[in-house]
Amino acid sequence: MTARNETPVGQVADAVTGNWVDRRAPAWTRPYLRLSRADRPIGTWLLLLPCWWGVLLAAAATEPRWFDLWIIAGCGIGAVLMRGAGCTWNDITDRGIDGSVARTRSRPIPSGAVTVTQALIWMALQCLVALAILLSFNSAAILLGFAALIPVAIYPFAKRFTWWPQVFLGLAFNWGALLAWTAHTGSLGLAPFMLYLAGIAWTLFYDTIYAHQDVEDDALIGVKSTARLFGENSKPWLRGFLIASVVLMAVAIILALPPEAGILAMVLAIAGAWGFGWHLVWQLGQLDTGDNATCLRLFRSNRDAGLIAALFLALAALV
Template identity: 50%
Template sequence: MTRPLPQGKTSETIADASAANWIERYAPPSWLPYLRLARVDRPIGFWLLALPCFWSIALATRGMGVAYPDLWTLFLFAVGAVVMRGAGCTYNDILDRDIDKGVARTRSRPLPSGQVTTGAAVIFMVALCLIGFVVLLNFNAVTVWLGIAVLPVVALYPLVKRFSHWPQAVLGLAFSWGTLMGYAAVQGRLDWTAFMLFAGAVCWTIGYDTIYAHQDREDDGILGLKSTALKFGPATKPALGLLYGVAWLAIAAAGLAAGGGTAFLLGMAVALIQLTWQVVTLDIDDGANCLKRFRSNRDFGLIVLAAILVDMFLAAVL
């Protein structure tokens, strides 16, 4: 059961978050609106942001003869993913607070529902950014500059849907940037392996966020907003097939370039089956179907990570 919020606040949970999530059950009531603002109640976003970072850290370490990547580096990237995802979501909600009132899935968010004021949201966002910056300073100069360079992309993303059908592409750039940062954190430089992995992650992100955007297709059309869901329309399945196909090929090519072997390829074969399942079973007119397939991309990301790690371990011990 959802715990009550402080007096004067709504107890309504977010539309696409489970009422049984641990945030709703255990967090202090005064924290709830801010945890919701940072999407802590919906951890799928953390996985989708962090997993490409983990891929790149592991691939960058692949040729060093060790059995697994540096755990401290993985931890720092995990913390960075949590706080910067929260900051990005808060920034997005600040800009979209009036639009979100007109969309069924988002009108219960903390800002449009009045659970959090705009001023408080700005302070919260700045605090998260400062934590992220402290984390970033633990890495080499190339990684720090890459972390700073992505900020204009993040700032642009919430605005794109107002004038272009391709906000998912900008999200792809922002969410996949961690592949470049993770590789640079280990190697101190970038090479074609990092760029191939980045390209694959971008295509993957466009694909899964197109599925997510189909939940809001009707409301977006009424409000004059744009998305790849509206652009692709009935042709979404073939478009997804193309995007996911390019994503899989690019990720597989990056793994092979980093020295991946048979175990990696077997894992990638399983990952391809997962992507194929998404496309074949997708029903763009069923919101619950879209949400389930969107969330299943965590499984794809974990399969890819497992393929890299198992192959890395076997290469080190055999």
């Protein structure tokens, strides 16, 4: 028997300690669930939260509908599936790099727990289930869903040709703000686009923090990142991304909410952007880019930052 304090077989290095995949999932499913990062749920939250921002801001700008509950739930399921498919694709394309980085060499493909063919089949299955959910939305949202595959496909290669791969991650991870807004309204506009840009700035903030864990290994193998680009000057850049994210979110709210929405809805929505921003300020105050454990802890705390904005947008939609 495995001792209680023994590391579970196949556990990935940066997984949450004691996560449900390592402790409770059937043994044969674990390599695939690890491939989808089910043992590290923060990425699913970071993909999901812009979706919730989009639908909740749209509901506050018009009026809530019962179908919004399905958009919220559908985006939740879709985020799990598409984050899983995206991570699978990322690990397929990065299998040569991951084996050279201490934090990633324990992932299923470089460790040999899953073959590339098995990973491709697993990715396809996740995409097919996500497609079934997407087809329940309106035609404009469906088209946006297919368009989202472009930044998802490009992102794993970005660190090979640009110092700004976090921009490509932001393009992919915040697409849900556009899709969920459109699922509610049937069309796009300037407000959701500003919300999308706010999410991209947020991604630059949190993923630069995350990338500081790998700067030494990335330098050795020639992988580019904003963490390597900024180096010791990361904090001023992060402060700029923080300000941009909060300002763009506030602009999106002001553009979205008509006068008839009422002053209370506006105040609540802006308070969400403000609270979101203060959480990022707290993160910046705690940050030590040379401490990997702190970088990972602060990166994971962005779930709470995004939930603050979502909560206040929900309240604004309901008043």
